Amino acid sequence: MSLRNSLSLVLAPPHPAGRPFIYGGAAVAVVGGLILGSWLFWLGALFTGFCLYFFRDPTRVPPPRPDLVLAPADGKVVMVGLAAPPAELDMGTAPVWRVAIFLSVLDVHVNRSPVAGRVARIAYRHGAFVDASLDKASENNERNALRIDLPDGRVVGCVQIAGLIARRIVCTAREGDIIAAGERFGIIRFGSRTDVYLPEGVLPTVLVGQTMIGGETILADLRA
Structure with a gap:
């Protein structure tokens, strides 16, 4: 796999089913980090990053044959x-x-x-x-x-x-x-x-x- 294809796979936009997890992790990172300190920020940031990766939804090109x-x-x-x-x-x-x-x-x-x-x-x-x-x-x-x-x-x-x-x-x-x-x-x-x-x-x-x-x-x- 080329570097370009690898990056497009990793950076593909997330599937809609992942949005609650991504938004939740981001909220924990921002709000928790401001209130409880950096450890909760990093925990939320890591969870958000994992969810962005897990729910990635890359474009695929099926073969043109119908059979x-x-x-x-x-x-x-x-x-x-x-x-x-x-x-x-x-x-x-x-x-x-x-x-x-x-x-x-x-x-x-x-x-x-x-x-x-x-x-x-x-x-x-x-x-x-x-x-x-x-x-x-x-x-x-x-x-x-x-x-x-x-x-x-x-x-x-x-x-x-x-x-x-x-x-x-x-x-x-x-x-x-x-x-x-x-x-x-x-x-x-x-x-x-x-x-x-x-x-x-x-x-x-x-x-x-x-x-x-x-x-x-x-x-x-x-x-x-």
Whole structure:
């Protein structure tokens, strides 16, 4: 990555979901610093700086081809394998290929649609907060699942999963929305995971351990 791209990533404007944390940290730095001294100023300033970094929302340029499945988030691929989609999405019980991406606190946490289509269903489910890199997180953790219907009738599932310290899943998409590939649809605060369930017969083109760039990295080719 070039220095210019690195700076644009670090200095990207924050996602709206981060504003309460950023404003709160800044208020602690200014007001607390004036009343209680420099230690509280620096504490608030450090928290504000962390939130500006964590909630950064850089611009991404999706590939121009309409027949691709893109990474829904930055992070590292921790699982690639067959799995049944979440029951609440009504995608059937037959196992399909699933790609799981783990987001550390240092990754961009904005979620982007992996494909272009219609948001047919959104289903939120309460759950636990175990380590999101574990396989059982897909079933046990708090999650928000999107079913996206493709123009050709096939279906893609995209699931936001809360992690060990994540406590808030934000989804700005609504059922019935027409969404573009790479378009923002939400964010998960402070460590999480995002799973993609591919259409039946479509194979992933990524491997465990690969680093993803949300909205740009290709997960699968729908023509294959």
